[in-house]
Every structure is written in C-alpha cells, then in structure tokens.
Amino acid sequence: MQMMTGIRMFVLAMQHGSLAAAARQMGTSTASISRQIAALETQLKVRLFNRGKRTLTPTEAGEMLLRRARPMLAELDEMIDSVSLLEAKPRGRLRVNIRALTASRLLVPALPRFLTANPEVEIDLFVSNDEDADLIADNIDVDIRYTRPDSTDLVAKLLAPSQLVLIASADYVSSRLLPENAEALGAYEVILYEPEMGAMPWQFVGTGGEVQSHEPQGRMRVNDGTVLRSAILAGLGIGMMPLHEVDEELAAGTLVQLLPHHQILHPRIGAEGIFAVYQKSAYQPGKLRSFLSFLPEVFAKGAT
Missing domain, CATH: 3.40.190.290 (D-Maltodextrin-Binding Protein; domain 2)
Known part of the structure; x- marks a missing residue:
C-alpha cells in the first residue's frame, strides 16, 4: 500500500510539474509528498527524477515508471469508482479535449445543465485541433473529435453526423x-x-x-x-x-x-461525424458515464 501511494504521488508530481502542485491537488504538504516519493525511490533503489529550479525532470527509470503507472492507476481508479460509486453521484475532475468552435457553439452553452445535475463533477476543458490526441499521455478522459480513431484501445461514440x-x-x-x-x-x-x-x-x-x-x-x-x-x-x-x-x-x-x-x-474535416473518443475499459467512472449520456442531446444540433 505504501508503494502504491508513493507511485501515485510520483505520477501526480510529474503531471503537475512540481511537488507543491501535487501537494495542493492532494490536499497535503509538499514535505509529505517528498517523503513518500523518497520512500518509493528507496524501495525501488533508483532515482526517479531530477529536481530543477522550477521543474521536475524524470530519469530514465522515472520515465519507465510513469509510462506504465499512468494507465495502471487510471484502471485502478475506474475500478474503484465503478464498484464503490455504482449507485452514487458522479464525482471528480473530468478532462475534455475539444475544438474551439465546437466548444463555444455547442458544448459550453449546455454545460450549466450538466454541472447543475452533477454538482460533484469539475471540468477541465482543453482546446485543441489535434485529431490524434494521446489520451493516456495527455491524461484526457474524453476527446471530442471529427474522425474515428484507428486504435482498438479507444472507443468512438458517434454523437451526431457532421455536414x-x-x-x-x-x-x-x-x-x-x-x-x-x-x-x-x-x-x-x-x-x-x-x-x-x-x-x-x-x-x-x-x-x-x-x-x-x-x-x-x-x-x-x-x-x-x-x-x-x-x-x-x-x-x-x-x-x-x-x-x-x-x-x-x-x-x-x-x-x-x-x-x-x-x-x-471529404476525407477529413467533418466527413465522418462528431465522436466522443475515450479509452476502452471494463470499468467506466461515474463522471465519464454521466458525461457520455449527456453529450448526444447537446450535439444533436450538429446534425442540423
């Protein structure tokens, strides 16, 4: 359990770029985060990152751990969420990637309804034109895009045709x-x-x-x-x-x-429809499940 906690603290520190930011995210002290990562390094007998003046840079061992720990922790969190919160309200931070005009025209005007219905959900909205965003590397829960992904590790839910x-x-x-x-x-x-x-x-x-x-x-x-x-x-x-x-x-x-x-x-822009793309998993957290149920009514306008 102590090692798992250390791994989680290390991944958070890398995602947020500093121990202080990871501590704020977890509601604990920077010293506590530092101690847990130091204990993990002692257990693994490796150095996981180099600390610069403003940023943390993972070592080769740290990069390997980060690459494998991210999907593992995501799967663990999804499993816990599905099991323990099956009948509970969705909660937590939802990270959504979307094009600027699609966000401003369709999603953002509808978000008050979703957030009112799900008061324990927070949304991070990332604006990007990248049709091949790496959901794992970028820690994205759902990517709203205009092309169906080739990867069999991703699920593409058609929200609406796009004319x-x-x-x-x-x-x-x-x-x-x-x-x-x-x-x-x-x-x-x-x-x-x-x-x-x-x-x-x-x-x-x-x-x-x-x-x-x-x-x-x-x-x-x-x-x-x-x-x-x-x-x-x-x-x-x-x-x-x-x-x-x-x-x-x-x-x-x-x-x-x-x-x-x-x-x-047309072979690319809008030709295939508007899709909600997310990682394939046997476990789906409540926040994502609720958001995916909400999206079709929002994007029905995209078919008109």
Whole structure:
C-alpha cells in the first residue's frame, strides 16, 4: 500500500510539474509528498527524477515508471469508482479535449445543465485541433473529435453526423457569379484548413449523381476553425467548414452557402461525424458515464 501511494504521488508530481502542485491537488504538504516519493525511490533503489529550479525532470527509470503507472492507476481508479460509486453521484475532475468552435457553439452553452445535475463533477476543458490526441499521455478522459480513431484501445461514440458546407461572405460573392459546379470554383480564392489540406481534392456529388472534383488553391492556410471562420467573414476567400460551426452566420446572411445542392465528400474535416473518443475499459467512472449520456442531446444540433 505504501508503494502504491508513493507511485501515485510520483505520477501526480510529474503531471503537475512540481511537488507543491501535487501537494495542493492532494490536499497535503509538499514535505509529505517528498517523503513518500523518497520512500518509493528507496524501495525501488533508483532515482526517479531530477529536481530543477522550477521543474521536475524524470530519469530514465522515472520515465519507465510513469509510462506504465499512468494507465495502471487510471484502471485502478475506474475500478474503484465503478464498484464503490455504482449507485452514487458522479464525482471528480473530468478532462475534455475539444475544438474551439465546437466548444463555444455547442458544448459550453449546455454545460450549466450538466454541472447543475452533477454538482460533484469539475471540468477541465482543453482546446485543441489535434485529431490524434494521446489520451493516456495527455491524461484526457474524453476527446471530442471529427474522425474515428484507428486504435482498438479507444472507443468512438458517434454523437451526431457532421455536414460540411462550402461558404463565402456575402460581401465576397456580391460582385461575383455564384458557382454552378465544382469546375467554377477555380475563379475563387480558397482559404485552406491546415497546410496539408492543399494536397487533398475537394469532391462533390452533383445533382445528377456525378462526382465532381476541385483542387483547392489558395494563398492562406490556417489550423484553427475560429480563424478560418473569421477569414471567410473578412472576405479573404471561400472555405469549407462543418455546418454547426457557421449556422448562425448563414441564418443571419453574413455567410452564403455555395453549391447548396451538391453533397460534399471529404476525407477529413467533418466527413465522418462528431465522436466522443475515450479509452476502452471494463470499468467506466461515474463522471465519464454521466458525461457520455449527456453529450448526444447537446450535439444533436450538429446534425442540423
């Protein structure tokens, strides 16, 4: 038991970057954390970290322990939570990774309902465009993303389909003819989402069922949906985004949908849907179970 406590203290110290931060998280003293880790080092007969002026750096042995202890402790915590709190209210800190626009448009406005219904749950919201976030290394409970993961160690729960739309600002198209097919898009400046998107053709299914392709060309590339929307609104060109991230602007008329009668086929952004991705486990903590039950109603808007 003493060794397990020491391992937990060591992992916390590494995650938070200092003994003091780990002590605050555990509600104990820095000296107590230090003693427990020192006892662990004595038992293992290795040095686990080097202490700098402001940070802790794991040794090779410390890195090995950290890599193996994180999933072990997570599994242990899930098991304890599932067994002892099966009928209890969800509790603890929930770490959620999500795109900025998806968070601001859909999740954040709905969070008051979730937090009111689950008063013992705290939420850490991390904003990132990384579709391949490492849930274990980043200590993420659930990642809301737009692609289904390849890993068999992860579960992907479909929250809603995600419809892509091709859009431009009303001012941008006011002096231009609206395109009738993909071939006509060559006359438009394109704002590309992520640098690698330039190598991917845009594909559309026309009104007659034929597949039309367009190689997007543009002088501006961005890696954030908020910036992409702002650039399109500013009239810098046309762009492709999930409908739920621009539905308000389309309704207000500040953005205009191009090729509205064409279905967009795309290999990445929004094409597969919106997923809640989490680690596969036989034990699911109450906080995660409650959050996963809450998400579908929130993201039902993403299908509209």
